[in-house]
Amino acid sequence: MNNTVDMIMIFLVLTNLALLGLSRLGACIRVAAVQGIVLGMLPLALNRGDIPLHLGLYSAVLIGLKGIVFPWVLLRLLKELKTRREIEPFVGYGTSITLGMAAFVSCIWLGHRLPLPEAGMSALIVPAAFFTIVTGLFLTVSRKKALTQAIGYLVLENGISAFGAAVVETQPLLIELGILLDAFMAVFVMGIAIFHINREFDHIDADKLSSLRT
């Protein structure tokens, strides 16, 4: 049981590293989708014994939204755009991966300082969830394209929900679903915004928006 959770967490870390090293937007979206699907299985893997209905429902909604709906919206958006890849990010890919490894090591240190309320949980949950949050933040600040920043936001949300999944049994389902709904709205709003930015300016480089002031 614990081994499955460990595997999921390692997979989470690997997808994060892949996101840090990939330049193609389409590949980034797909990796984020796979991350979402794996994350959706986490509540089921964490649960011991038989699976209650609300947990199964939550998992299904999670997988459906993060694995199918979000990527579908973003991939559809990508079709409209001329951009296919991140050309020159603020931080290069090699540096990103190296920084990511450093971040993961410090997340492990942090995980030792933050023991989970329930004993017997996989020790990897806190580091991996924190690392996912840090990766999401890093992607939003270090990449130029608005689409990659949206993916960064999604990854950030994935990290928070991985963190939440560790304590999901003590948390009302309603709150989790509310957060998911917020993320759902956010992706749609970002999708529409990126579409309009692209139509107005012929590109989605977020750093060029500062030139609007002059």
Added chain:
Amino acid sequence: MVILLKILNLAVTLTAAPLLLGIIIRVKAWFAGRTGQPLLQPYYDIWKLLRKGTVYSVSTSWVFRAGPLVSLAVTLTAALLLPMGGLPAVFAFDGDFLVFVYLLGLLRFFMIVSALDTGSSFEGMGSSREAAFSALCEPALLIGLAAVAKITGHASLTPMAASLQPALWTAAGPAFVLVGFALVIVFLSENCRIPVDDPTTHLELTMIHEAMVLDHGGLDLGMLQYAAALKMWLLGLVLVGVVVPIHSGFLCLDTAAALLCMGLLAVVTGIVESSMARIRLLRIPPLLIGAAALSVLALVLVYR
């Protein structure tokens, strides 16, 4: 008896190394719909080169002549440290995996220095690429082996390989999978196989290893090619040793399994080469850093 087994290990390594290359070339030919060259062609090539004389440019010094000799000597020394299946290594002492990794480092150093000695800008380019990429491969290999050493609790390659039982493998499964992936990338990159370097072309854009040996000829080239084949065999042995822990206790069975896996590795390499394009030069460092990252991750998981 043990002495005999050690000698057998060395003998198999020395004789079978070029065969790996033969299998890869045959698989590639089969994928392309050709019959391909004979399986033993690399042996004929090396034999042909060893019988030829050498020509030295007047602008080169003793460094250029020392390059192939040192390369071959260093690879042969590295071959003494690796166990194969049930056969023990000729020498085994604590920390020999460090010696193994840095013997390969010495090999690269002499290849690079002897290529630079010619003063050709073309070889300088190849050396520069080789130096950049192998500097990234080295941590992946070293840290990966260090993770395996930590899991098994042995700092020497022979007991390390012997204690890699399937039970241990499943217990530390994630770490082994990560190290396995890192070692595959190191194997392909260090042996100039396709995602990193294309061994069959002589185009400036794609050459790394081939560019460095352009000015060597005859006996020297033969030695370099044999050293390269040995290096591929050795790195393959490391990979097979980590990924396929078959230790039934029967000597013949273990060794046969290891040799079979080496053959499979060659076939897989051939398939990878036939089905993948070479990636752009600028995209290679992230791939190799990724391999190093996998190794670091495995080590962190083990130490956690």
